[in-house]
Amino acid sequence: MPNRPLPRFPEPDTEPFWEATKRGELAYQQCNRCNSLVFTPRAHCDTCGSPDLAWKVSKGEGVIYSVSVVVDRNGDYAVAYIDLDEGFRMFSTVVGVDEPMKNLQCGQRVRVEFEPQEESEYLIPVFRLV
Amino acid sequence: MPNQARTAAIVGIHEWPKRLDPDVSAMQIKAASISRALDDAGLTWKDVDGLYDANDGEGGGGLGMAAYLGIKPTVIDTTSVGGSSYEFLAAHSLADIAAGKCNVAVMAHGGKTATQKFATGNRFANSPQPPSWQSNMEVPFRNTTVSSYALVAARHMYQYGTRPEDFAEISATTRYHAMRNPEAVQAMTDLLFADIREITVDDVLNSRMIASPLHLLECCLISDGGGAVVIAAADVARNTKKKPVWVIGNGQATKYRENGGDVTVSAAAQSGPIAFGEALLRPDELDIAMIYDSFSITVACILEDLGFCKKGEFGDYVKGGRLRFDQKGGPALNTDGGALSSNHPGFRGLFLLMEATRQLRGESTSQVPGAKLAVAHGNGGLLGHTHAAGTIILAAD
Numbered sequence: 001m002p003n004r005p006l007p008r009f010p011e012p013d014t015e016p017f018w019e020a021t022k023r024g025e026l027a028y029q030q031c032n033r034c035n036s037l038v039f040t041p042r043a044h045c046d047t048c049g050s051p052d053l054a055w056k057v058s059k060g061e062g063v064i065y066s067v068s069v070v071v072d073r074n075g076d077y078a079v080a081y082i083d084l085d086e087g088f089r090m091f092s093t094v095v096g097v098d099e100p101m102k103n104l105q106c107g108q109r110v111r112v113e114f115e116p117q118e119e120s121e122y123l124i125p126v127f128r129l130v
Numbered sequence: 131m132p133n134q135a136r137t138a139a140i141v142g143i144h145e146w147p148k149r150l151d152p153d154v155s156a157m158q159i160k161a162a163s164i165s166r167a168l169d170d171a172g173l174t175w176k177d178v179d180g181l182y183d184a185n186d187g188e189g190g191g192g193l194g195m196a197a198y199l200g201i202k203p204t205v206i207d208t209t210s211v212g213g214s215s216y217e218f219l220a221a222h223s224l225a226d227i228a229a230g231k232c233n234v235a236v237m238a239h240g241g242k243t244a245t246q247k248f249a250t251g252n253r254f255a256n257s258p259q260p261p262s263w264q265s266n267m268e269v270p271f272r273n274t275t276v277s278s279y280a281l282v283a284a285r286h287m288y289q290y291g292t293r294p295e296d297f298a299e300i301s302a303t304t305r306y307h308a309m310r311n312p313e314a315v316q317a318m319t320d321l322l323f324a325d326i327r328e329i330t331v332d333d334v335l336n337s338r339m340i341a342s343p344l345h346l347l348e349c350c351l352i353s354d355g356g357g358a359v360v361i362a363a364a365d366v367a368r369n370t371k372k373k374p375v376w377v378i379g380n381g382q383a384t385k386y387r388e389n390g391g392d393v394t395v396s397a398a399a400q401s402g403p404i405a406f407g408e409a410l411l412r413p414d415e416l417d418i419a420m421i422y423d424s425f426s427i428t429v430a431c432i433l434e435d436l437g438f439c440k441k442g443e444f445g446d447y448v449k450g451g452r453l454r455f456d457q458k459g460g461p462a463l464n465t466d467g468g469a470l471s472s473n474h475p476g477f478r479g480l481f482l483l484m485e486a487t488r489q490l491r492g493e494s495t496s497q498v499p500g501a502k503l504a505v506a507h508g509n510g511g512l513l514g515h516t517h518a519a520g521t522i523i524l525a526a527d
Binding site: 065 | 266273276283288289338340342387389390391
């Protein structure tokens with residue numbers, strides 16, 4: 001099992017997002033006043049300022065907005081912005097690709113997958129090519 | 131016709147000559163640089179009544195810096211927005227001078243990034259700081275400084291058909307200038323650069339990949355160093371030792387990750403038009419472009435966003451060395467060698483103001499004959515992520 005650097009708590013804005021990963025859910029927020037999507041998570045709407053937000057669950061499908069492969073002595077890995085179909089952009093990674101520098105590019109379809117960690121109950125949402 | 135307002139000017143500068151300097155503190159660099167910048171202007175310690183500080187250095191900041199210097203300024207501004215802090219502070223000093231709150235403003239930077247082997251580049255900090263709303267959404271994916279910028283470069287290539295050689299031209303141009311600056315050459319020597327010479331586009335593309343699509347020679351170096359700038363009111367500036375360099379336009383802005391946003395557009399697209407509007411100038415009228423070159427992509431986006439060329443077209447614009455100091459058809463870019471080839475102790479925005487000043491005084495090692503107008507554009511934070519942009523337009527008499 002992987003052992004990624006982990007989110008740390010208490011951190012009240014992001015804690016509900018990470019709690020949802022334990023249920024295999026990719027959570028985002030929507031403003032009950034102006035209907036704007038809110039991501040990354042926070043306690044107010046960043047379009048209108050309202051504190052009245054609802055949690056929603058994404059289908060976890062989207063496209064790579066941008067991707068870079070970091071050259072690392074422990075193995076190269078990708079970092080990516082994913083544009084989810086619901087309309088929010090998440091910073092994450094794309095896993096399970098041979099030669100990622102050659103085979104990953106903007107515009108590819110991806111789907112979320114929840115990756116268990118050795119030392120945490122939280123699951124890390126990563127993406128795979130569809 | 132540029133703005134004729136002559137409210138405040140850069141009257142003194144000092145750049146710390148060494149880029150690897152284990153035996154001094156950042157605070158010593160700041161204080162000594164202020165002293166020498168005041169000498170450069172023909173002013174004294176006692177003349178200083180405005181302290182502008184970016185909270186850098188050991189025990190610095192608005193609280194510590196005045197005590198360390200031993201001054202009692204009437205204005206203390208501690209805006210700290212990373213690399214562009216000094217473009218913000220210069221703008222604030224202009225406003226305070228215009229309002230009569232102070233007459234002689236100092237701002238200094240000191241950094242020990244090389245000596246401290248500060249974890250940048252592809253290392254991600256396992257930060258001892260408390261978690262934040264931003265860090266918790268990023269830490270598991272091991273984002274790095276370089277990959278933050280690489281994501282912008284990758285999108286730029288996808289969106290506009292930009293080629294790797296377009297980015298590489300920026301590094302080659304900057305090195306061309308660095309090789310004419312003895313302090314930059316010494317810096318590369320002290321920082322153990324291999325094969326110190328002018329570089330070609332192919333050299334850049336053959337250097338190792340750090341985070342695709344960015345190669346080693348597209349990333350700034352990491353150095354010690356610093357310096358100071360003195361900005362004074364017009365009646366003071368008319369009587370200083372060197373030619374005053376007037377601040378004739380300024381703009382500030384911020385940008386951050388947004389759902390559906392375009393990461394190839396930086397905050398310069400907002401700060402630039404404000405600054406050029408105040409100065410009543412178009413980008414193509416400028417002789418000098420001092421653009422924050424943390425990475426090749428930073429310069430690419432900012433050149434476009436400031437309006438030197440259309441969005442997505444910087445590659446054609448910089449092609450063939452157009453932005454070298456001895457070429458026509460565009461401003462001279464980062465004539466001190468920039469962060470890519472001269473120094474980057476931390477907040478590099480101060481060096482943009484200093485080299486622009488040297489050019490408008492006729493003191494650069496890559497001097498553009500008769501240079502009259504310059505832009506210094508700082509980008510603090512991370513391009514494509516949360517960043518703050520400060521644009522300053524400068525004019526010689």
